[in-house]
Amino acid sequence: MSNPFENRIVPLSGPARDIVPVAPDDATPLGFIATALYVETAGTLTVETVSEEMRSFSVGDFAIVPVGVRQVYASGTTASGIHAFKV
Numbered sequence: 001m002s003n004p005f006e007n008r009i010v011p012l013s014g015p016a017r018d019i020v021p022v023a024p025d026d027a028t029p030l031g032f033i034a035t036a037l038y039v040e041t042a043g044t045l046t047v048e049t050v051s052e053e054m055r056s057f058s059v060g061d062f063a064i065v066p067v068g069v070r071q072v073y074a075s076g077t078t079a080s081g082i083h084a085f086k087v
Contacts, residue, residue: 016085024074024082032086037065037072040081046073 016035024046033050039059046056050068056076059065063079072082 016087018086019083020086022072022082022084024072024077026074029071030069030084032084034069034084035087036067036085037069038083038085039063039065039079040083041079043079044076045079045082046076047071048073 019038020030020034022030022034022037029048037045037047039045040062042059042061042063044056044058045065046054047067047069048054048071050070052070054073059079069084072084
């Protein structure tokens with residue numbers, strides 16, 4: 001099967017190369033910069049953005065949050081089913 005991503009520069013506007021489940025954690029960053037988050041169940045997200053700012057905001061069910069994210073914190077996060085878009 002041919003791979004359309006092979007030898008291709010992936011733009012930040014998408015599509016992502018992978019989507020990774022996120023376990024919110026107060027001590028450990030993601031290990032990469034997510035280009036967006038997908039949230040299955042509504043609630044509050046508390047994150048550190050790519051700009052190194054801590055932000056807390058509400059999201060609805062099946063939300064896509066198009067913000068660069070370094071870390072998703074357990075403290076203050078009530079949303080669940082969080083996945084990170086990875087380039």
